[in-house]
Amino acid sequence: PIPSLKELFKNDFLIGTAMDARQIRKEDAVADALIQQQFNAVTPENCMKAENIQPGWDTYDFDLADQLVAYAQKNNMKVNAHTLIWHSQLPAFLHKIQDADSVRMYFENHISTVAGRYDGKVYSWDVVNEALNDDGTLRKSVFLDKLGDNYIVEAFRLAQKAAPHTKLYYNDYNIEQPAKRAGAIAIIKKIQAAGVRIDGVGIQGHWKAGAVPLKDVEESIKTFGALGIEVLFTELDLTVLPNPWDHSTADVSATAQGNEKMNPYATGLPDTVQQTLAKSYEDLFKLFVKYKKQIGRITFWGVNDGQSWLNDWPISGRTNYPLLFDRSFKPKSAFYKVIATANGR
Numbered sequence: 371p372i373p374s375l376k377e378l379f380k381n382d383f384l385i386g387t388a389m390d391a392r393q394i395r396k397e398d399a400v401a402d403a404l405i406q407q408q409f410n411a412v413t414p415e416n417c418m419k420a421e422n423i424q425p426g427w428d429t430y431d432f433d434l435a436d437q438l439v440a441y442a443q444k445n446n447m448k449v450n451a452h453t454l455i456w457h458s459q460l461p462a463f464l465h466k467i468q469d470a471d472s473v474r475m476y477f478e479n480h481i482s483t484v485a486g487r488y489d490g491k492v493y494s495w496d497v498v499n500e501a502l503n504d505d506g507t508l509r510k511s512v513f514l515d516k517l518g519d520n521y522i523v524e525a526f527r528l529a530q531k532a533a534p535h536t537k538l539y540y541n542d543y544n545i546e547q548p549a550k551r552a553g554a555i556a557i558i559k560k561i562q563a564a565g566v567r568i569d570g571v572g573i574q575g576h577w578k579a580g581a582v583p584l585k586d587v588e589e590s591i592k593t594f595g596a597l598g599i600e601v602l603f604t605e606l607d608l609t610v611l612p613n614p615w616d617h618s619t620a621d622v623s624a625t626a627q628g629n630e631k632m633n634p635y636a637t638g639l640p641d642t643v644q645q646t647l648a649k650s651y652e653d654l655f656k657l658f659v660k661y662k663k664q665i666g667r668i669t670f671w672g673v674n675d676g677q678s679w680l681n682d683w684p685i686s687g688r689t690n691y692p693l694l695f696d697r698s699f700k701p702k703s704a705f706y707k708v709i710a711t712a713n714g715r
Protein backbone atom coordinates (compact mmCIF):
# COMPACT_ATOMS: atom_id res chain seq x y z
CA PRO A 371 0.00 0.00 0.00
CA ILE A 372 0.98 3.63 -0.48
CA PRO A 373 2.07 5.71 2.53
CA SER A 374 -0.70 7.21 4.64
CA LEU A 375 -0.96 10.97 5.14
CA LYS A 376 -2.85 10.65 8.41
CA GLU A 377 -0.21 8.28 9.78
CA LEU A 378 2.75 10.39 8.74
CA PHE A 379 1.32 13.65 10.09
CA LYS A 380 -0.42 12.18 13.12
CA ASN A 381 1.67 14.13 15.61
CA ASP A 382 1.36 17.36 13.62
CA PHE A 383 -2.22 18.03 12.53
CA LEU A 384 -5.36 16.27 11.34
CA ILE A 385 -5.50 15.41 7.64
CA GLY A 386 -8.95 15.84 6.16
CA THR A 387 -10.93 15.57 2.97
CA ALA A 388 -14.25 16.92 1.81
CA MET A 389 -16.78 14.16 1.14
CA ASP A 390 -19.48 14.45 -1.50
CA ALA A 391 -22.85 12.72 -1.44
CA ARG A 392 -21.71 9.64 -3.40
CA GLN A 393 -18.81 9.09 -1.04
CA ILE A 394 -20.97 9.48 2.03
CA ARG A 395 -23.33 6.87 0.61
CA LYS A 396 -20.29 4.64 -0.04
CA GLU A 397 -21.17 4.27 -3.71
CA ASP A 398 -17.52 4.12 -4.72
CA ALA A 399 -15.51 1.38 -3.02
CA VAL A 400 -12.15 2.61 -4.31
CA ALA A 401 -12.77 6.11 -2.97
CA ASP A 402 -13.95 4.65 0.30
CA ALA A 403 -10.82 2.56 0.84
CA LEU A 404 -8.61 5.52 0.05
CA ILE A 405 -10.52 7.84 2.39
CA GLN A 406 -10.14 5.37 5.23
CA GLN A 407 -6.47 4.86 4.56
CA GLN A 408 -5.48 8.51 4.14
CA PHE A 409 -7.72 10.75 6.26
CA ASN A 410 -8.69 11.18 9.89
CA ALA A 411 -10.98 14.16 9.38
CA VAL A 412 -13.90 14.79 7.03
CA THR A 413 -15.90 17.85 6.00
CA PRO A 414 -19.23 17.45 4.19
CA GLU A 415 -18.82 19.20 0.83
CA ASN A 416 -22.51 20.13 0.65
CA CYS A 417 -24.93 18.14 2.80
CA MET A 418 -24.79 20.31 5.93
CA LYS A 419 -25.29 23.58 4.07
CA ALA A 420 -28.47 25.48 4.89
CA GLU A 421 -30.34 24.80 1.63
CA ASN A 422 -29.77 21.07 2.06
CA ILE A 423 -30.25 20.60 5.77
CA GLN A 424 -33.21 22.97 6.23
CA PRO A 425 -34.81 23.05 2.77
CA GLY A 426 -38.16 24.33 4.05
CA TRP A 427 -39.03 26.58 7.00
CA ASP A 428 -38.57 24.36 10.06
CA THR A 429 -38.33 21.34 7.75
CA TYR A 430 -35.04 19.56 8.11
CA ASP A 431 -33.31 16.82 6.13
CA PHE A 432 -30.64 15.26 8.29
CA ASP A 433 -30.32 12.05 6.30
CA LEU A 434 -26.92 12.48 4.61
CA ALA A 435 -25.47 14.47 7.51
CA ASP A 436 -26.39 11.68 9.92
CA GLN A 437 -24.80 9.14 7.58
CA LEU A 438 -21.61 11.17 7.49
CA VAL A 439 -21.48 11.42 11.27
CA ALA A 440 -22.01 7.64 11.61
CA TYR A 441 -19.34 6.98 8.98
CA ALA A 442 -16.83 9.17 10.80
CA GLN A 443 -17.61 7.63 14.16
CA LYS A 444 -17.18 4.12 12.78
CA ASN A 445 -13.86 5.00 11.16
CA ASN A 446 -12.45 7.11 13.97
CA MET A 447 -12.55 10.36 12.04
CA LYS A 448 -13.32 13.88 13.21
CA VAL A 449 -16.12 15.74 11.46
CA ASN A 450 -15.73 19.41 10.70
CA ALA A 451 -19.32 20.45 10.11
CA HIS A 452 -19.78 23.00 7.31
CA THR A 453 -21.46 25.45 7.61
CA LEU A 454 -24.09 27.22 9.75
CA ILE A 455 -24.23 30.81 8.50
CA TRP A 456 -23.26 31.62 4.90
CA HIS A 457 -24.71 34.12 2.43
CA SER A 458 -24.74 31.45 -0.28
CA GLN A 459 -26.65 28.18 -0.76
CA LEU A 460 -29.51 29.48 1.35
CA PRO A 461 -32.91 27.79 1.17
CA ALA A 462 -35.35 29.33 -1.31
CA PHE A 463 -37.84 30.28 1.40
CA LEU A 464 -35.33 32.62 3.03
CA HIS A 465 -35.04 34.72 -0.12
CA LYS A 466 -38.74 35.53 0.15
CA ILE A 467 -38.60 36.76 3.73
CA GLN A 468 -38.55 40.54 3.99
CA ASP A 469 -38.90 41.31 7.69
CA ALA A 470 -36.04 41.29 10.14
CA ASP A 471 -37.94 39.40 12.84
CA SER A 472 -38.47 36.37 10.63
CA VAL A 473 -34.85 36.39 9.51
CA ARG A 474 -33.83 36.51 13.17
CA MET A 475 -36.14 33.63 13.96
CA TYR A 476 -34.64 31.57 11.13
CA PHE A 477 -31.10 32.48 12.26
CA GLU A 478 -31.69 31.45 15.87
CA ASN A 479 -33.64 28.28 15.07
CA HIS A 480 -31.22 27.11 12.40
CA ILE A 481 -28.16 27.46 14.60
CA SER A 482 -29.68 25.96 17.73
CA THR A 483 -31.38 23.07 15.93
CA VAL A 484 -28.52 22.04 13.65
CA ALA A 485 -25.59 22.75 15.97
CA GLY A 486 -27.55 21.29 18.89
CA ARG A 487 -28.30 18.03 17.07
CA TYR A 488 -24.65 17.36 16.36
CA ASP A 489 -23.04 18.57 19.59
CA GLY A 490 -20.78 15.84 20.91
CA LYS A 491 -21.01 14.10 17.52
CA VAL A 492 -19.01 16.46 15.38
CA TYR A 493 -15.62 17.86 16.34
CA SER A 494 -16.01 21.37 15.01
CA TRP A 495 -18.27 23.78 13.11
CA ASP A 496 -17.54 26.39 10.49
CA VAL A 497 -19.98 28.68 12.31
CA VAL A 498 -19.74 31.55 9.85
CA ASN A 499 -18.42 31.18 6.33
CA GLU A 500 -17.16 33.87 3.92
CA ALA A 501 -18.53 36.97 5.66
CA LEU A 502 -15.84 39.27 4.25
CA ASN A 503 -15.16 41.19 1.05
CA ASP A 504 -11.61 41.20 -0.30
CA ASP A 505 -11.06 44.70 1.12
CA GLY A 506 -11.82 43.45 4.64
CA THR A 507 -15.29 45.00 4.94
CA LEU A 508 -18.35 42.87 5.72
CA ARG A 509 -19.97 41.29 2.69
CA LYS A 510 -23.54 42.18 1.83
CA SER A 511 -25.91 39.41 2.88
CA VAL A 512 -29.40 38.88 4.22
CA PHE A 513 -27.85 38.53 7.68
CA LEU A 514 -25.87 41.77 7.56
CA ASP A 515 -28.83 43.52 6.02
CA LYS A 516 -31.51 42.37 8.48
CA LEU A 517 -29.54 41.65 11.66
CA GLY A 518 -26.80 44.25 11.52
CA ASP A 519 -23.04 43.93 11.83
CA ASN A 520 -23.18 42.13 15.17
CA TYR A 521 -24.63 39.04 13.47
CA ILE A 522 -21.30 37.20 13.46
CA VAL A 523 -20.81 37.57 17.21
CA GLU A 524 -24.46 36.52 17.65
CA ALA A 525 -23.94 33.42 15.51
CA PHE A 526 -20.99 32.34 17.66
CA ARG A 527 -22.93 33.08 20.86
CA LEU A 528 -25.82 30.89 19.70
CA ALA A 529 -23.46 28.15 18.51
CA GLN A 530 -21.62 28.17 21.82
CA LYS A 531 -24.91 27.73 23.66
CA ALA A 532 -26.18 24.95 21.38
CA ALA A 533 -22.86 23.16 20.98
CA PRO A 534 -20.78 23.58 24.14
CA HIS A 535 -18.61 20.55 23.30
CA THR A 536 -17.86 21.54 19.71
CA LYS A 537 -15.01 23.71 18.46
CA LEU A 538 -16.19 26.88 16.74
CA TYR A 539 -14.42 28.32 13.70
CA TYR A 540 -14.62 31.28 11.34
CA ASN A 541 -13.89 30.15 7.75
CA ASP A 542 -13.07 32.20 4.64
CA TYR A 543 -10.99 32.36 1.44
CA ASN A 544 -8.22 34.87 0.65
CA ILE A 545 -7.91 35.80 4.34
CA GLU A 546 -4.17 35.24 4.06
CA GLN A 547 -4.20 38.46 1.98
CA PRO A 548 -3.36 41.51 4.17
CA ALA A 549 -6.56 43.57 3.75
CA LYS A 550 -8.94 40.66 4.10
CA ARG A 551 -6.81 39.22 6.91
CA ALA A 552 -7.28 42.50 8.81
CA GLY A 553 -11.03 42.03 8.43
CA ALA A 554 -10.80 38.50 9.82
CA ILE A 555 -8.69 39.69 12.75
CA ALA A 556 -11.32 42.34 13.53
CA ILE A 557 -14.05 39.66 13.52
CA ILE A 558 -12.06 37.38 15.81
CA LYS A 559 -11.20 40.19 18.25
CA LYS A 560 -14.80 41.34 18.34
CA ILE A 561 -16.00 37.83 19.21
CA GLN A 562 -13.34 37.52 21.90
CA ALA A 563 -14.09 40.97 23.31
CA ALA A 564 -17.75 39.98 23.66
CA GLY A 565 -16.66 37.07 25.85
CA VAL A 566 -17.84 34.58 23.24
CA ARG A 567 -15.84 31.50 22.32
CA ILE A 568 -14.01 31.14 19.00
CA ASP A 569 -11.54 28.26 18.73
CA GLY A 570 -10.05 28.70 15.32
CA VAL A 571 -9.87 30.34 11.93
CA GLY A 572 -10.07 28.41 8.67
CA ILE A 573 -8.07 29.61 5.70
CA GLN A 574 -9.73 27.85 2.75
CA GLY A 575 -6.66 27.57 0.53
CA HIS A 576 -8.09 27.66 -3.00
CA TRP A 577 -4.87 28.75 -4.66
CA LYS A 578 -3.08 28.40 -7.99
CA ALA A 579 -0.30 25.92 -8.66
CA GLY A 580 2.94 27.86 -9.07
CA ALA A 581 1.48 30.96 -7.41
CA VAL A 582 0.74 30.04 -3.82
CA PRO A 583 1.07 33.19 -1.64
CA LEU A 584 3.53 31.54 0.76
CA LYS A 585 4.70 34.73 2.48
CA ASP A 586 1.14 35.83 3.20
CA VAL A 587 0.26 32.34 4.39
CA GLU A 588 3.19 32.33 6.80
CA GLU A 589 2.39 35.81 8.08
CA SER A 590 -1.24 34.73 8.59
CA ILE A 591 -0.35 31.63 10.57
CA LYS A 592 1.75 33.78 12.90
CA THR A 593 -0.81 36.58 13.26
CA PHE A 594 -3.87 34.38 13.73
CA GLY A 595 -1.92 32.07 16.02
CA ALA A 596 -1.01 35.06 18.19
CA LEU A 597 -4.73 35.60 18.85
CA GLY A 598 -4.68 32.36 20.79
CA ILE A 599 -6.73 30.31 18.33
CA GLU A 600 -6.02 27.36 16.05
CA VAL A 601 -5.28 27.89 12.38
CA LEU A 602 -6.89 25.41 9.97
CA PHE A 603 -6.42 24.98 6.23
CA THR A 604 -9.89 23.89 5.33
CA GLU A 605 -10.45 23.55 1.58
CA LEU A 606 -7.05 23.06 0.04
CA ASP A 607 -6.76 22.64 -3.74
CA LEU A 608 -4.49 24.20 -6.36
CA THR A 609 -5.94 24.93 -9.78
CA VAL A 610 -3.70 24.47 -12.82
CA LEU A 611 -6.10 26.17 -15.25
CA PRO A 612 -6.12 29.73 -16.59
CA ASN A 613 -8.32 32.20 -14.76
CA PRO A 614 -11.02 33.47 -17.16
CA TRP A 615 -10.79 36.95 -15.66
CA ASP A 616 -7.27 37.23 -17.05
CA HIS A 617 -8.55 36.59 -20.60
CA SER A 618 -10.70 38.29 -23.20
CA THR A 619 -14.45 37.68 -23.17
CA ALA A 620 -14.15 36.10 -26.59
CA ASP A 621 -11.78 33.47 -25.22
CA VAL A 622 -14.00 32.84 -22.27
CA SER A 623 -17.36 32.76 -24.00
CA ALA A 624 -16.19 30.10 -26.44
CA THR A 625 -17.23 26.70 -25.09
CA ALA A 626 -14.80 25.46 -22.52
CA GLN A 627 -14.58 21.97 -23.90
CA GLY A 628 -12.23 21.81 -26.83
CA ASN A 629 -11.16 25.37 -26.17
CA GLU A 630 -7.38 25.26 -26.04
CA LYS A 631 -7.01 28.55 -24.19
CA MET A 632 -9.47 27.92 -21.38
CA ASN A 633 -9.16 24.13 -21.17
CA PRO A 634 -5.59 23.37 -22.21
CA TYR A 635 -5.15 19.98 -20.51
CA ALA A 636 -8.26 18.12 -21.65
CA THR A 637 -6.19 15.13 -22.73
CA GLY A 638 -3.64 15.06 -19.92
CA LEU A 639 -1.41 17.16 -17.71
CA PRO A 640 2.07 17.91 -19.13
CA ASP A 641 4.96 16.87 -16.93
CA THR A 642 6.13 20.43 -16.37
CA VAL A 643 2.76 21.44 -14.91
CA GLN A 644 2.66 18.25 -12.85
CA GLN A 645 6.01 19.29 -11.35
CA THR A 646 4.81 22.84 -10.70
CA LEU A 647 1.82 21.47 -8.82
CA ALA A 648 4.01 19.09 -6.83
CA LYS A 649 6.43 21.88 -5.90
CA SER A 650 3.62 24.12 -4.67
CA TYR A 651 2.26 21.36 -2.45
CA GLU A 652 5.76 20.65 -1.17
CA ASP A 653 6.37 24.32 -0.32
CA LEU A 654 3.05 24.52 1.48
CA PHE A 655 3.57 21.40 3.55
CA LYS A 656 7.08 22.49 4.53
CA LEU A 657 5.43 25.60 5.93
CA PHE A 658 2.66 23.60 7.61
CA VAL A 659 5.20 21.34 9.31
CA LYS A 660 7.21 24.36 10.45
CA TYR A 661 4.12 25.81 12.13
CA LYS A 662 2.52 22.55 13.24
CA LYS A 663 1.99 23.92 16.76
CA GLN A 664 -0.37 26.57 15.44
CA ILE A 665 -2.12 24.37 12.87
CA GLY A 666 -4.97 22.04 13.79
CA ARG A 667 -5.94 20.50 10.48
CA ILE A 668 -5.23 20.43 6.75
CA THR A 669 -8.25 19.44 4.67
CA PHE A 670 -8.24 18.83 0.92
CA TRP A 671 -11.37 19.91 -0.95
CA GLY A 672 -12.08 16.51 -2.42
CA VAL A 673 -10.36 13.16 -2.78
CA ASN A 674 -9.45 13.04 -6.45
CA ASP A 675 -9.15 15.34 -9.46
CA GLY A 676 -12.25 13.98 -11.15
CA GLN A 677 -14.65 15.02 -8.41
CA SER A 678 -13.24 18.51 -7.80
CA TRP A 679 -15.57 21.51 -8.04
CA LEU A 680 -12.74 23.19 -9.97
CA ASN A 681 -13.63 21.22 -13.12
CA ASP A 682 -16.78 23.32 -13.22
CA TRP A 683 -15.76 26.67 -11.84
CA PRO A 684 -15.76 29.43 -12.91
CA ILE A 685 -16.68 27.86 -16.24
CA SER A 686 -17.98 24.35 -16.46
CA GLY A 687 -16.78 21.31 -18.33
CA ARG A 688 -13.03 21.83 -17.95
CA THR A 689 -10.44 19.25 -16.92
CA ASN A 690 -8.59 20.32 -13.80
CA TYR A 691 -5.93 18.58 -11.68
CA PRO A 692 -5.91 20.34 -8.29
CA LEU A 693 -5.59 17.44 -5.80
CA LEU A 694 -3.12 14.75 -4.73
CA PHE A 695 -4.89 11.81 -6.41
CA ASP A 696 -5.66 11.49 -10.11
CA ARG A 697 -8.93 10.47 -11.74
CA SER A 698 -8.25 6.80 -11.10
CA PHE A 699 -7.25 7.49 -7.47
CA LYS A 700 -3.56 7.02 -8.17
CA PRO A 701 -1.24 9.21 -6.09
CA LYS A 702 0.41 11.96 -8.17
CA SER A 703 3.92 13.35 -7.74
CA ALA A 704 2.37 16.01 -5.52
CA PHE A 705 1.36 13.25 -3.10
CA TYR A 706 4.90 11.94 -2.85
CA LYS A 707 6.32 15.46 -2.39
CA VAL A 708 3.92 15.97 0.51
CA ILE A 709 4.88 12.60 1.99
CA ALA A 710 8.54 13.61 1.75
CA THR A 711 7.96 16.71 3.89
CA ALA A 712 6.89 14.39 6.71
CA ASN A 713 9.69 11.90 6.14
CA GLY A 714 12.35 14.57 5.73
CA ARG A 715 12.34 15.61 9.39
Ligand code: G3I
Pocket residue numbers: 415416419459499574605679
Ligand atom coordinates in the same frame (compact mmCIF):
# COMPACT_ATOMS: atom_id res chain seq x y z
O1 G3I B 1 -27.00 17.80 -5.98
C1 G3I B 1 -27.50 18.61 -7.05
C2 G3I B 1 -28.05 17.73 -8.14
O2 G3I B 1 -29.16 17.03 -7.65
C3 G3I B 1 -28.44 18.62 -9.34
O3 G3I B 1 -28.86 17.81 -10.40
C4 G3I B 1 -27.25 19.45 -9.80
C5 G3I B 1 -27.62 20.40 -10.93
O4 G3I B 1 -26.89 21.60 -10.86
O5 G3I B 1 -26.80 20.21 -8.70
C6 G3I B 1 -26.36 19.45 -7.60
O6 G3I B 1 -25.96 20.29 -6.57
C7 G3I B 1 -24.73 20.96 -6.77
C8 G3I B 1 -23.78 20.56 -5.64
O7 G3I B 1 -22.60 21.31 -5.72
C9 G3I B 1 -23.44 19.07 -5.68
O8 G3I B 1 -22.73 18.77 -6.85
C10 G3I B 1 -24.98 22.45 -6.72
O9 G3I B 1 -25.74 22.84 -7.86
C11 G3I B 1 -23.67 23.22 -6.69
O10 G3I B 1 -23.94 24.60 -6.48
C12 G3I B 1 -22.80 22.71 -5.56
O11 G3I B 1 -21.55 23.37 -5.62
C13 G3I B 1 -20.83 23.40 -4.40
C14 G3I B 1 -20.51 24.84 -4.03
O12 G3I B 1 -19.70 24.88 -2.87
C15 G3I B 1 -21.78 25.62 -3.72
O13 G3I B 1 -22.37 25.16 -2.55
C16 G3I B 1 -19.54 22.61 -4.58
O14 G3I B 1 -19.85 21.23 -4.76
C17 G3I B 1 -18.65 22.78 -3.36
O15 G3I B 1 -17.39 22.22 -3.62
C18 G3I B 1 -18.46 24.26 -3.06
O16 G3I B 1 -17.72 24.37 -1.85
C19 G3I B 1 -17.41 25.70 -1.42
C20 G3I B 1 -17.40 25.70 0.09
O17 G3I B 1 -18.64 25.22 0.60
C21 G3I B 1 -17.13 27.11 0.64
N1 G3I B 1 -15.90 27.63 0.07
C22 G3I B 1 -15.78 27.60 -1.38
C23 G3I B 1 -16.02 26.17 -1.89
C24 G3I B 1 -15.86 26.10 -3.40
O18 G3I B 1 -16.83 26.87 -4.06
